[in-house]
Amino acid sequence: MKEALFILLVVAVLFALTAFRYRKQIQTVLGVWRMLSAARSTSVTRQVDDSQKPSAGKLVNCAKCRTWVPEEGAIRVPPNMHYCSRDCVEQYVNAH
Numbered sequence: 001m002k003e004a005l006f007i008l009l010v011v012a013v014l015f016a017l018t019a020f021r022y023r024k025q026i027q028t029v030l031g032v033w034r035m036l037s038a039a040r041s042t043s044v045t046r047q048v049d050d051s052q053k054p055s056a057g058k059l060v061n062c063a064k065c066r067t068w069v070p071e072e073g074a075i076r077v078p079p080n081m082h083y084c085s086r087d088c089v090e091q092y093v094n095a096h
Helices: 002-021 023-052 086-095
Strands: 059-061 068-070 075-077 081-083
Touching: 002 023, 075 086, 081 086
Parallel strands: none
Antiparallel strands: 059 068, 075 081
């Protein structure tokens, strides 16, 4: 029994000396581990937040400047023309 206790004591001393010798490297590894854990939890939070956002809906192409805009925010001129702003409508009307 004394031999086992002595062996455990020697292993503990060796472990402590090794940890003391490589303490800077151990701190670096722990810092990297914390950084990766924080990044992982942040990405999971972002994924949850992104899934809760409403979708933009259908996109339409502006007839004048060819910019894609959500259909709800576009100006619709019959028979199937969409414009992104009043400026584009005025420019199109003045050109024709």
